[in-house]
Amino acid sequence: MKENSPSPVRLKAVAKLAGVSMTTASSVLNGHGPRLRIAPASIERVQLAAKELGYHANPFASGLRMKRSYCIGVLWSFGGPYATQLFRCFSTQAMQHGYNALVYDSMSDANLIASQLKQLKRWRVDGLIIQLYRPSPLNYYDEIISELRTLPNVFVATNTKWDMPFPGIIQSMENALLQAVRHLLRCGRKNFAVLGHLTGSKEKIDGIRRALNSESSDASLAILDAPEPTREGVEAILSHPEHQSIDAILAGTDEVAAAAILALRKKGKRIPEDVAVIGFNDSPFAPLYDLPIASIRRHDDVLGAQIMEKMIASIEKGELLSVETMDMDFVWRESAGGPPPGTA
Amino acid sequence: MKENSPSPVRLKAVAKLAGVSMTTASSVLNGHGPRLRIAPASIERVQLAAKELGYHANPFASGLRMKRSYCIGVLWSFGGPYATQLFRCFSTQAMQHGYNALVYDSMSDANLIASQLKQLKRWRVDGLIIQLYRPSPLNYYDEIISELRTLPNVFVATNTKWDMPFPGIIQSMENALLQAVRHLLRCGRKNFAVLGHLTGSKEKIDGIRRALNSESSDASLAILDAPEPTREGVEAILSHPEHQSIDAILAGTDEVAAAAILALRKKGKRIPEDVAVIGFNDSPFAPLYDLPIASIRRHDDVLGAQIMEKMIASIEKGELLSVETMDMDFVWRESAGGPPPGTA
DNA sequence: ATGAAAGCGCTAACAG
């Protein structure tokens, strides 16, 4: 199974072939040739030799010496239909720059994150990209944050502004929710409901409340907890007598939205005439239902490459990581009812 | 941003605290205590000291010395709705054993794979898990395979038996296709079609042909190329006059299946009465359409942990990696028509 | 049963 692998080329071999010392070879290969004013001829010979032998520094040796790892840690809660693209961006982008992305799914769990952080620290990562949503209580992540302070080049992706001593990016759903709510109000909806996992929908609920307020609407907002996106589960919840007046549902995912549509129809309601339904994540399936499902979209797919790019610039050139905002979008489709926003 | 991190604990400190030499400390911590008959008292003191100081060996130093990396490479073409779970299994499982998973999305592209392999080799991975479907022409992967021979603990996941000098697992859709085809034939279907990306559906087409043969059926099989799973694209294809007699569609993904259902309905066909439709991947959305979509399911979710487990056993205990088969399943739902298989 | 010493492969002061 395992054959005798040809022992990897070492710096010594390159130096010998180029007819210089290891020092010179090393300097050239690390790009210090010009700075140290090494003879152009030597530079070229070294580079040629390296290419010819297919030399690549042993990362464990140079890592040990330089006290750095050429590894970038990524702690992200992967979910939703674009998680794969996101992950792909991280690892591909890192590889293109000669780095390794050590990617872990944090599942937004503080204990898990703590142990993953420990592992990444052991590996002396050169930088860390971490997704950390505003916790409640606010001190929930205190230990993690103090741990982060000991790491270089920390970049945090979060969902909402929050006093957090790291640069990063805010992916806010505030604006998308505002658009969605405005649309629903314009269509005359009065009784809103949030449907889905309670855990994690706090942000959505707050956002909707704020949106309703800012539009000075007196519409009601019900919170329906649907842990699983099954037809039966959702049906049971929506059958409750208290919930019969609901005319606008914001679901936690597109799956839940689909289940809700099926359940409501079964009860004789027409979608979107009687009840408007909006999903979340804009999965590729959303437009492919018999009634295309409106959704709210996070632009994860372009995000990964951008963040990794910045990270590497920060590591290599010391460019400061900055805080930015990236809004999500409301994607209108038939299930939201009414004419699409922006139509006269 | 970066604070003065407390310099990490080194072996020296542990040895001093335990009152032994570095040698002894190292041996104990690597589990050689008993073998070297080190005094039980010393063993305990060392372990205590290590725990107290929170010592963890610098992986770069021990990696350099031991000529190994505690890293496991994963080259996989991530796709389908369960890709995230698969990825999560790989990295979590590796972490639990103190390894790092270096995961790259190979996208089944030979050039990409070659460059990713190079990177992994530089990193001296202790093992490699790679997804490599039977290529055509068969020698397409020759370079990659000869590269793989130079790596330790290679484990290949593939789709079909094929002379490949590595242990691994075969995820075969043969059986699932047979079940699906049998079901369709039992329901009296005569004109089959495969609908989806042509690239990558060769295996499916062959499997269906073999299934039809083994059932001695004279049903026809049309190959419809639908690069994108959009309503319009699929509609255009299915509107072609030649394709009006089709009564059973095996789609490349559940998305394509959904698009096909919409397109066919628009043309006045009833699903599943006039045309049976079967998707692929069994995405969580499949059961949530107004007409639940039958599908074919790959058990990716359990696969990742299993493979990684074996890999680590192979690295640490030299247990041989073995070749196994894992069948996919046909998941009946209403879109496939007829009574579910197994019903009287 | 334990410790001193050598060295994994590389890089960066420091002398020439």
Place this chain on the structure above:
DNA sequence: CTGTTAGCGCTTTCAT
């Protein structure tokens, strides 16, 4: 401009 030298932190003979 180039080479000699001294480690980075750890593991492992080999002596004691």
